[in-house]
Amino acid sequence: MFRFICALFIITITLHESVCDDCLRNATRRVSRTPTVFPYHPLNVTDDAAALRQAMYGLGTDEDALINVLAHRTKAQRLKIAERFKEDYGKDLLKDLKSETSGNFQKLLEAMMLPPAEYLAYELNKAMDGSNTDEDVLIGILCTQANHEIIAIRRAYQTAFQRNLEDDLVTRTSDTAQRLVITLCNACPDDQVYSDVNEAKKDAEALVRVGVLNLGVDQSALNNILYQRNWKQLQLIFEEYKKLTGYNIETVIKNEFAITRSIKNQSAFFARLFRKSTKGLGTNDASLIRLVVTRSERDMVEIKQEFEEKYGETLADAIKADTSGYYEKCLLALIGEE
Ligand SMILES: *[C@@H]1O[C@H](CO)[C@@H](O)[C@H](O)[C@H]1NC(C)=O
Ligand SMILES: *[C@@H]1O[C@H](CO)[C@@H](O)[C@H](O)[C@H]1NC(C)=O
Ligand SMILES: *[C@@H]1O[C@H](CO)[C@@H](O)[C@H](O)[C@H]1NC(C)=O
Numbered sequence: 001m002f003r004f005i006c007a008l009f010i011i012t013i014t015l016h017e018s019v020c021d022d023c024l025r026n027a028t029r030r031v032s033r034t035p036t037v038f039p040y041h042p043l044n045v046t047d048d049a050a051a052l053r054q055a056m057y058g059l060g061t062d063e064d065a066l067i068n069v070l071a072h073r074t075k076a077q078r079l080k081i082a083e084r085f086k087e088d089y090g091k092d093l094l095k096d097l098k099s100e101t102s103g104n105f106q107k108l109l110e111a112m113m114l115p116p117a118e119y120l121a122y123e124l125n126k127a128m129d130g131s132n133t134d135e136d137v138l139i140g141i142l143c144t145q146a147n148h149e150i151i152a153i154r155r156a157y158q159t160a161f162q163r164n165l166e167d168d169l170v171t172r173t174s175d176t177a178q179r180l181v182i183t184l185c186n187a188c189p190d191d192q193v194y195s196d197v198n199e200a201k202k203d204a205e206a207l208v209r210v211g212v213l214n215l216g217v218d219q220s221a222l223n224n225i226l227y228q229r230n231w232k233q234l235q236l237i238f239e240e241y242k243k244l245t246g247y248n249i250e251t252v253i254k255n256e257f258a259i260t261r262s263i264k265n266q267s268a269f270f271a272r273l274f275r276k277s278t279k280g281l282g283t284n285d286a287s288l289i290r291l292v293v294t295r296s297e298r299d300m301v302e303i304k305q306e307f308e309e310k311y312g313e314t315l316a317d318a319i320k321a322d323t324s325g326y327y328e329k330c331l332l333a334l335i336g337e338e
Pocket of ligand 3: 268
């Protein structure tokens with residue numbers, strides 16, 4: 001059942017503008033994505049590990065030196081540096097960083113140092129903790145990952161919590177459960193993008209036969225058709241479906257439109273989340289950290305533009321107004337606004 005809806009949803013969002021990187025690869029309209037944290041070149045992990053060690057050696061900490069290195073390396077590079085740190089000094093870099101820092105700066109460094117899948121698995125779990133499930137967080141994480149990333153997150157989630165991520169999404173989210181499972185499945189059904197009109201026609205006819213609008217029908221028939229086709233092919237199938245029935249497949253799932261809209265325009269979506277995390281009484285630091293750490297290697301430049309257009313101030317100013325010290329400094333470095 002979920003797989004079915006999932007497949008349907010893939011169509012809806014890809015028809016509009018998918019957020020799945022893999023899907024976008026071949027989409028007609030490409031969205032530009034410009035990170036503010038790039039791979040540092042040439043990377044010398046020995047030098048970086050030494051600089052970090054030096055910054056933390058003895059009494060006191062040279063926070064500027066920590067920021068200089070870590071805010072200008074990608075997460076993958078930071079992890080390599082941590083490996084070398086361990087080899088050269090026999091110490092765990094993250095542990096050292098945590099013992100040398102505190103507060104939000106410490107939390108930010110931790111977010112920067114955790115392996116991506118593990119980090120996101122924890123964030124997802126946090127978002128589903130307690131009585132309120134933070135839907136925006138779930139969507140923001142799940143809807144923007146490529147296939148292989150989703151797979152890695154699921155695995156990390158299983159390892160960390162001994163539970164299945166999809167099960168948690170279903171049980172811990174009430175009315176939104178379906179949508180969330182759907183977005184989890186938003187990754188393309190497969191990576192090879194091929195399409196075949198004749199096959200699409202056959203599938204569309206089969207869909208009409210089993211009655212796609214009737215959710216009481218044998219789901220496995222639908223699943224067989226829908227889930228096993230790639231998004232490109234699914235697009236064709238639903239074009240054919242519309243020719244046959246006059247119906248848009250979106251009508252079947254019209255209550256998903258809000259979510260569709262919210263993720264259709266990704267930079268606008270994240271600009272709004274940034275706004276939410278900085279505006280009003282008190283900053284939502286956990287959210288701000290997550291957004292900066294995850295988006296800085298993807299599309300921070302577009303989000304910053306969108307933020308300024310929409311809210312009439314720069315993201316940097318919004319961050320400056322709400323944060324301070326090395327925490328602020330590191331955030332600004334990550335979003336390319338030192
Ligand atoms: C789209 O997919 C085809 C394979 O079907 C591939 O040859 C082509 O390079 C892809 N285009 C882009 C822009 O990735
Ligand atoms: C890194 O820098 C050190 C000097 O600080 C040098 O000895 C070493 O060869 C460099 N490593 C690489 C891979 O360039
Ligand atoms: C997203 O929406 C904003 C308006 O809110 C628009 O300026 C921007 O061009 C849109 N981006 C894309 C990629 O459609």
